[in-house]
Amino acid sequence: MPTQVDLIPEDAPFPNEQREWLNGLIAALAGWEGSLGGAEQGGGEAKESFPWHDPGMDINERMELAEGKPHARQLMAAMAQLDCGQCGYLCKTYAEAIAFEGEDLNRCVPGAKETERKLKELVAEHQADKPAVEAEPKLEPKPKKKGPLGTRDNPYMARLKSSTPLNADGSTKDTRHVEIDLGDSGIEYEAGDSMGIFPENDxxxxxxxxxxxxxxxxxxxxxxxxxxxxxxxxxxxxxxxxxxxxxxxxxxxxxxxxxxxxxxxxxxxxxxxxxxxxxxxxxxxxxxxxxxxxxxxxxLGPLQPRLYSIASSSRKHPNEIHTTVAVVKTAVYGRGYKGVASTFLAKRLSRNGEVPVYIQRSDEFRVNADPDHPAIMIGPGTGIAPFIAFLQEREARGDSGRNWLFFGNPESAKDHIYREQLESWRDSGLISRLTLAFSRDQEDKVYVQNRMREQAREFWAWLEAGAVIYICGDAERMAKDVDAALHDIVAEQGGLSEAEAGRYVETLSAEHRYLRDVY
CATH class of the missing domain: 1.20.990.10 (NADPH-cytochrome p450 Reductase; Chain A, domain 3)
Known part of the structure; x- marks a missing residue:
């Protein structure tokens, strides 16, 4: 097993998860692949690429890209590719924890059974490929030190302040604005972070x-x-x-x-x-x-925590966390199904009821530090949550940069959530452009990606003016469709070939001007 490389000492003033992330980042930059407990160390070689690290890819496609790669990389390809943190790791470090530390195989919440079954298959194949003399005992996960209050392994027992319905009567959706009271915990968060909760079963x-x-x-x-x-x-x-x-x-x-x-x-x-x-x-x-x-x-597998994008800025609500919850209640193959976490948080938990919460920090999905930068925010449905936080943040900071918000839902009369707040921000000038897409208001369904194409010229002008694009929402459909629309706009308005448009979008990502929080 490779040696663990810890460049940030344990007594440094960072939460455990942030310290581990910093160790990994510094080690990777130095060429010490495997510093997070996994792959073999290299001698300053080029940064490894992970072509399967795309949440829009089908698992079979991801596994094909990882064919012939080391065991830990194949495990990584089986993950949901969201780096959402619900497992307590990133996709890469979770895979390495399985390969080298015997971590549980059922922690990938968005990957669900598909990921769990593939991980079991890969682990079994890896063990079978080893000669009998090399057979190793099953590794037991290393005990983790208890982190600071408000981290995954040391959640804070917060209280529910309110759960307010956002949809009008007759809507097919049940969306709630949920406010959590942090009391005097001292827990800090930033716009772009997520709140993790440990739910209870019905x-x-x-x-x-x-x-x-x-x-x-x-x-x-x-x-x-x-x-x-x-x-x-x-x-x-x-x-x-x-x-x-x-x-x-x-x-x-x-x-x-x-x-x-x-x-x-x-x-x-x-x-x-x-x-x-x-x-x-x-x-x-x-x-x-x-x-x-x-x-x-x-x-029975452990009941895993769930993550919700934070819909508030700590500059405005230092002792509260707000989020937007879609209550999951549906029929699957004729079976009634209720979301464990969404029904617990939005409906079963009484006012002032306690819920264990923690902050899942985001190092990428942040409001740009430049107060003058134009921002394009695309968040249909509950994907609007972080942009409520972003707009509160920019308002509190006094940023002068323009803000363009794309929002969509089924019906304008029933599903225009946060309508009064958004229109107030538009009237005050905080939102420069508010583009709406209500898919069932007309015969032909219209989504945010359709609105992007309709306003392609203006969208391109904002990009050329230095706009940062932020996307939040469904990874499998919405994010892929928005990404395709972005490529088309760049190619059409910029007069670029498909390959050139692809490189343009890649540059946006490299410059942290194309940021996604998808699930």
Whole structure:
């Protein structure tokens, strides 16, 4: 195993996560690849490129690009490529933590089961390729030191101040403006950061599971944290009961008293649970499958934190964090599904109720330090959240640079969230241009990328004047479509070839003038 290179001492005045990031950055610049605990060290060679590090790529395409690469790089390609921090790492450092430190394989929240299954496959193949004499025992994750208050491993118990509906009656969406009271914690954040929360499972679902497995909930079990806790509390706060892992399904198969149910469960364990198929559903579909409660807890994956873009500036709200939450409630293949974190934060948590929160810092997605720079902000739906923070920040700083906001949602009459605030900022001049795209207000659906193309000439003029483009929202569809529109505008308005337009956009990224916070 390569030697860990720590250039920033542990007693330096930085949070643990920031210190680790700085170590990695400095080491990478010095040519010490692997300083974050992973790859072999090189002798000052050129910076490694990661062509698969694109959240818009399909996982199969990413794996093809990583073919023949070292084990840690293949693991990285299986990640969701968002560098969102929900796993406690970046994609690269999480992959290295798995490869060299035995980290858990189920921490990539946006990658979900697809990433988890691919990681298991890669780890198994890597172990199988090793000669028997080189067989290594399973690595145990290194214990992590408790960080400062307000970090992932030391969250602050904040209180819910308010959860205000933003959509009008009759909307197909339920979006909330959520305000969290930080009290006198002293926790600091910047516009562009995200707030991580540790949610709780729905207590009604937990009670239904307990009833189905004939448990009271008062049984003492060893929790994933290693402590002895009551079963109900573990199911409520510590394990994921909405997305059963292959190991959980295999355990149900082994415990099934009915041979046909056992066979069906074994087949399901091989292909994985379907989207929206929860533990409760499996227990009810296969009533003879009743595992030992401790074994069940051991196999259930940990309940992972969720991240929400911060919708406030600490210059205006130093003791609060605001965010925008889309309450997830949908049907998947006929199954009712509620988002664990969104329903907890926006609906189940009572006023003044406690929620563990932490700050996931962003080193890239920041308001430009130049007060005169023009800013183009593109954030449909809940993607508007960080731009509420950015505009508050620029207003508080007294920046003179122009701001152009693109916002979209289904219907203007029901889904024009933050309308009064945005129009007030437009009237005051803080927002120079407010471009709206309500997709279902007309027969042909119109999205923010369509509005970009309609105003291509002005968009190009802003770019040539030094504008910074900020994008926040869905990575799979919106961000890809906006990126395509940007390339088309650059090619058309700049009179450039496709390749030249590509290089122009790459230069924007290199100069930190094209920044994305996508998920």
């Amino acid at each position: 207590p009604r679902t937990v009670d239904a599971i307990l009833a189905d497995i004939d448990a009271s909930g008062g049984e003492k079990v060893k929790a994933p944290s290693g402590e002895n806790r009551l079963l109900r509390q573990v199911l409520l706060k510590e394990v994921d009961i909405t997305k059963p892992s292959d190991e959980v399904i295999a355990l149900l198969a082994d415990s099934a008293g009915d041979a046909e149910e056992a066979e069906d469960l074994r087949l399901l364990a091989e292909r994985g649970a379907e989207e929206g198929q929860s533990l409760l559903e499996l227990l009810r579909v296969y009533p003879s499958a009743r595992p030992d409660v401790q074994k069940l807890v051991d196999e």
